[in-house]
Amino acid sequence: MRYLICLVGGALFGALLAMTAASALQRRHAWPRALMVVMQHELGEAREASRRDRCDPAAMRGAQAHLTLLAGDLERALLASGAKDRVFEKYSQDLRSSIAAWDPSATCPLQAEALSKVSQGCDACHRDYR
Numbered sequence: 001m002r003y004l005i006c007l008v009g010g011a012l013f014g015a016l017l018a019m020t021a022a023s024a025l026q027r028r029h030a031w032p033r034a035l036m037v038v039m040q041h042e043l044g045e046a047r048e049a050s051r052r053d054r055c056d057p058a059a060m061r062g063a064q065a066h067l068t069l070l071a072g073d074l075e076r077a078l079l080a081s082g083a084k085d086r087v088f089e090k091y092s093q094d095l096r097s098s099i100a101a102w103d104p105s106a107t108c109p110l111q112a113e114a115l116s117k118v119s120q121g122c123d124a125c126h127r128d129y130r
């Protein structure tokens with residue numbers, strides 16, 4: 001009987017520990033993942049608008065401002081604090097340059113092209129880091 005209680009108690013304790021560890025891991029990734037998901041949303045909407053030839057300058061400027069802000073947080077959200085990673089920083093910088101090079105008052109086809117470059121910047125980093 002005592003053996004059984006120990007067994008059940010041990011199993012419960014183990015499950016609790018595993019759950020705590022899993023939720024701590026999830027929280028640790030919450031910020032970087034949220035950052036990525038919001039960037040994906042902004043970029044997706046802007047690309048969709050440019051493809052459909054519906055480039056509202058105010059909306060496109062808003063998307064560019066958001067992406068600029070979000071991309072500015074890449075290193076802070078993804079690198080361990082104080083860590084240096086020149087390749088990661090290069091990818092982040094390239095993404096920021098491509099966002100800055102996008103002219104939200106240009107014609108839709110030109111914006112679609114600029115946004116493809118932005119998207120390539122996302123993919124370049126994902127190939128190495130995701």
Ligand code: HEC
Pocket residue numbers: 029032033036037039040041043074078088089091092095118119121122123125126129130
């Ligand atoms: C400098 C590197 C870098 C750049 C640039 C970058 N990403 Fe990421 N991305 C990552 C890493 C690393 C992960 C994995 C994060 C994790 O799971 O904690 C990731 C994960 C993601 C995810 C999955 C998130 C989830 O639900 O787990 C999406 C979506 C995403 N990125 C979109 C984008 C978009 C859109 C861009 C460009 C606007 C972009 N990323 C630019 C490094 C980058």
